[in-house]
Amino acid sequence: MIKPSPKRIFKTDYKNVLEQTLGHAIEYLDGLDDRSVAATVSLAELRERFALPLAEKGIAPTRVIEEMVSAAEGGLTGSGGGRFFAWVIGGATPASLAADWMTSAWDQNAGLYACSPAASVIEEAAGNWLKQLLGIPASASFAFTTGCQAAHTTCLAAARNGLLTRLGWDVEEKGLAGSPPITVFAGNRHGTIDRALRILGIGTASVRELDVDADGRLVPEALEAALSANDGRPSIVALQAGDLNTGSYDPFEKLIPIAHRYGAWVHVDGAFGQWANASPRYRHLLAGAAAADSWAADGHKWLNVPYDSGYAFVADSDAHRRSMSHRASYLIHADDARDQMDWNLEWSRRGRGIATYAAIRELGTSGIADLVDRCCRYASELVERIGSLDGAEVISPAQINQGLVRFIDPSGTSHDARTDEVIARIVAGGEAFFGGTTWNGMRCMRVSVSGWQTTDSDIDRTVEAVKAAINA
Numbered sequence: 001m002i003k004p005s006p007k008r009i010f011k012t013d014y015k016n017v018l019e020q021t022l023g024h025a026i027e028y029l030d031g032l033d034d035r036s037v038a039a040t041v042s043l044a045e046l047r048e049r050f051a052l053p054l055a056e057k058g059i060a061p062t063r064v065i066e067e068m069v070s071a072a073e074g075g076l077t078g079s080g081g082g083r084f085f086a087w088v089i090g091g092a093t094p095a096s097l098a099a100d101w102m103t104s105a106w107d108q109n110a111g112l113y114a115c116s117p118a119a120s121v122i123e124e125a126a127g128n129w130l131k132q133l134l135g136i137p138a139s140a141s142f143a144f145t146t147g148c149q150a151a152h153t154t155c156l157a158a159a160r161n162g163l164l165t166r167l168g169w170d171v172e173e174k175g176l177a178g179s180p181p182i183t184v185f186a187g188n189r190h191g192t193i194d195r196a197l198r199i200l201g202i203g204t205a206s207v208r209e210l211d212v213d214a215d216g217r218l219v220p221e222a223l224e225a226a227l228s229a230n231d232g233r234p235s236i237v238a239l240q241a242g243d244l245n246t247g248s249y250d251p252f253e254k255l256i257p258i259a260h261r262y263g264a265w266v267h268v269d270g271a272f273g274q275w276a277n278a279s280p281r282y283r284h285l286l287a288g289a290a291a292a293d294s295w296a297a298d299g300h301k302w303l304n305v306p307y308d309s310g311y312a313f314v315a316d317s318d319a320h321r322r323s324m325s326h327r328a329s330y331l332i333h334a335d336d337a338r339d340q341m342d343w344n345l346e347w348s349r350r351g352r353g354i355a356t357y358a359a360i361r362e363l364g365t366s367g368i369a370d371l372v373d374r375c376c377r378y379a380s381e382l383v384e385r386i387g388s389l390d391g392a393e394v395i396s397p398a399q400i401n402q403g404l405v406r407f408i409d410p411s412g413t414s415h416d417a418r419t420d421e422v423i424a425r426i427v428a429g430g431e432a433f434f435g436g437t438t439w440n441g442m443r444c445m446r447v448s449v450s451g452w453q454t455t456d457s458d459i460d461r462t463v464e465a466v467k468a469a470i471n472a
């Protein structure tokens with residue numbers, strides 16, 4: 001016998017659980033200022049709370065949420081709040097968070113225009129706004145990705161296609177086995193570049209590491225010499241807009257013309273640093289970057305939209321499309337609208353651009369410029385004030401929103417161990433959260449400010465917390 005179809009009470013289930021969730025969300029967000037910024041419960045405790053035996057019977061949606069929220073208590077970091085300065089992590093602005101909820105409520109498969117016309121047109125609009133904000137040519141194609149990792153992978157897939165098409169090699173059909181090898185020239189770079197090269201079959205052995213200056217900027221003479229020795233073979237030059245340690249920018253105006261003279265594809269990692277273009281005060285740092293061939297950036301860092309949100313841009317839209325597009329008879333392809341799967345790694349996907357659309361409308365260009373300027377000012381203030389405490393020193397003054405300090409071992413024997421020890425104490429104190437890094441052979445504390453919620457009072461509270469950790 002066919003079972004009766006599931007009940008109409010689904011409607012009230014949605015209402016009850018969504019109203020309950022709204023309450024939990026507001027309570028969580030309101031509490032960010034007072035709760036420990038670090039997680040406070042152990043791995044064992046979290047496993048005990050979450051890793052329940054797989055149940056045969058389901059439970060009410062409201063109970064699922066109630067128990068999940070209660071089990072997560074103490075297991076979250078306050079990365080959306082005002083005193084989280086580790087890695088490069090932003091919070092979520094109100095409109096972008098709400099838009100993210102709507103994305104889930106609408107639950108559209110934003111892979112094709114036919115599947116969700118509104119999601120397609122929202123992404124089309126947001127992609128065009130992003131190009132204006134980030135200083136990328138209007139003619140570039142784009143994709144909304146899960147993050148900068150996926151944006152690099154998308155851009156470098158387009159690079160692989162573009163470079164090898166020029167040599168008459170159809171990499172989409174033949175793959176890389178037997179193809180002309182691609183060499184990648186880079187100075188300092190984020191690990192996501194290497195992972196993209198691994199995923200794409202280009203491999204990390206293809207990377208030629210070039211000299212950088214004291215701030216981590218690629219030296220133009222080193223690039224010129226390396227490309228000239230490469231004899232015109234296909235090459236990618238991976239540049240940085242915002243070094244993860246110092247925030248420094250490669251000198252694009254010098255490097256890109258050199259790379260192009262040798263026919264190289266220039267890719268820019270602007271995960272957070274590309275946002276400097278949104279501020280008249282910092283835009284000069286990207287001078288010359290618009291001439292690149294591809295750019296990767298993130299929304300979940302400096303634009304403060306919820307995870308996960310990244311952006312890929314490609315100057316040669318044909319290469320981009322060739323590397324991603326697919327046609328199938330069971331799909332409906334749009335002739336005059338945007339089918340996201342022509343540009344993305346994913347086939348089915350959420351309406352990933354919707355939160356970005358909302359954040360840009362919420363902040364406007366002036367609000368985004370203000371966010372960038374504010375984070376840079378706070379980073380600079382934090383580095384100076386922490387660096388001037390007894391027992392601390394500045395290693396790299398903040399460039400944009402990134403700087404480095406370290407802590408001095410009074411016995412003079414191990415500043416590295418002392419730095420890690422003080423960072424651990426700050427984190428354990430729960431008032432602020434920082435991470436460590438190794439820069440020029442020294443352990444340092446990264447000061448990275450990306451959150452829209454940080455205020456003057458957060459900076460004061462943080463400096464006090466660092467002082468207490470030094471003196472503990």
Ligand SMILES: Cc1ncc(COP(=O)(O)O)c(C=O)c1O
Pocket residue numbers: 088146147148149150190192242243244269270271272298310
């Ligand atoms: C410079 C840089 N590039 C790439 C990434 C990777 O970004 P995502 O985590 O969004 O993949 C990061 C940070 O995580 C970064 O700081």
